[in-house]
Amino acid sequence: MAWLKDILKSKFYIFKVRNRFSPEVQVSQRQLFNQYQVWSSEGKLPAFNDTGFRVFSQFEEDGKLLYIFSIIGMRNKTFVEIGSDDGINSNCANLAFNFGYHGLFLDGNEKAIKRGRKFYAKYPHPYMHQPVFTCSKVTAENINELVKNAGLTGEIDLLSVDIDGNDYWIWKALEQVSPNVVIIETHVEFGLNNIVVPYDPNYFYPGKHPVYHGASPVAMVNLAKQKGYRLVGANDLGFNFIFVKNGLGDELLPEVDVESVLQHPSVKESYKLFEPIKDWEYVKG
Numbered sequence: 001m002a003w004l005k006d007i008l009k010s011k012f013y014i015f016k017v018r019n020r021f022s023p024e025v026q027v028s029q030r031q032l033f034n035q036y037q038v039w040s041s042e043g044k045l046p047a048f049n050d051t052g053f054r055v056f057s058q059f060e061e062d063g064k065l066l067y068i069f070s071i072i073g074m075r076n077k078t079f080v081e082i083g084s085d086d087g088i089n090s091n092c093a094n095l096a097f098n099f100g101y102h103g104l105f106l107d108g109n110e111k112a113i114k115r116g117r118k119f120y121a122k123y124p125h126p127y128m129h130q131p132v133f134t135c136s137k138v139t140a141e142n143i144n145e146l147v148k149n150a151g152l153t154g155e156i157d158l159l160s161v162d163i164d165g166n167d168y169w170i171w172k173a174l175e176q177v178s179p180n181v182v183i184i185e186t187h188v189e190f191g192l193n194n195i196v197v198p199y200d201p202n203y204f205y206p207g208k209h210p211v212y213h214g215a216s217p218v219a220m221v222n223l224a225k226q227k228g229y230r231l232v233g234a235n236d237l238g239f240n241f242i243f244v245k246n247g248l249g250d251e252l253l254p255e256v257d258v259e260s261v262l263q264h265p266s267v268k269e270s271y272k273l274f275e276p277i278k279d280w281e282y283v284k285g
Helices: 002-008 023-042 061-072 093-099 110-120 143-149 167-173 217-227 265-277
Strands: 078-082 102-107 132-135 154-161 177-185 229-234 240-245
Touching: 023 061, 023 093, 061 093, 061 177, 061 240, 102 110, 102 143, 110 132, 143 167, 154 167, 167 177, 167 217, 217 229, 217 240
Parallel strands: 078 102, 078 154, 102 132, 154 177
Antiparallel strands: 177 240, 229 240
């Protein structure tokens, strides 16, 4: 919808880095959140792909997540982010800063975790409910214990996974929490093949080959379906898939197919990177 794009380009929605801590950003997002709810009641919701913008996220995930939560509700304002780095330029930071979310930032980079703790102790104010920062290498064997030790259990609003490696296996193993929304990186270089790189608890990027890790989009969707989720969209570049738990906003956030979110020109270009490793070992997703 062109009119929505005009709104997002207005002075209230140009989220420049230097302005992302300002009250204006918080107020304008809350206005947009409320407007989505009004449009929902009137049957005038915009297309999912028109809702993206960036405040703290790497790409336009912040806007798409805000849109989703305006429809299904911010139920308990909790998150787990696996592969968070410092938790600042992340998929959960906007919800923490501007909507009072609390949760776990989990990463194996000790310097990044230290930087994140220092940053959140100061911003947006020292009296906010501080997120938990945990520094650890994440494996399928320890993920549930790490989340449990952070005080999180049962339903949470958002799970974000981006560890450039065992993302698929970590989500498959995670049972300590039940997220309503999952955003997770897939390996678009694998095209429409249903393949996953075998699990290796000792994996460190780039491994034997910088493209030989992770799961294909098709394999990740199959895992999501097994766990009770549907694909509702992705970031514009197509590699961060967004899933919503079945039973939440089904009519307003319908399932989409894999091909529909792999339309960016860079996706087909990336298929060439798969050629040197196409005959390596894979398992079916």
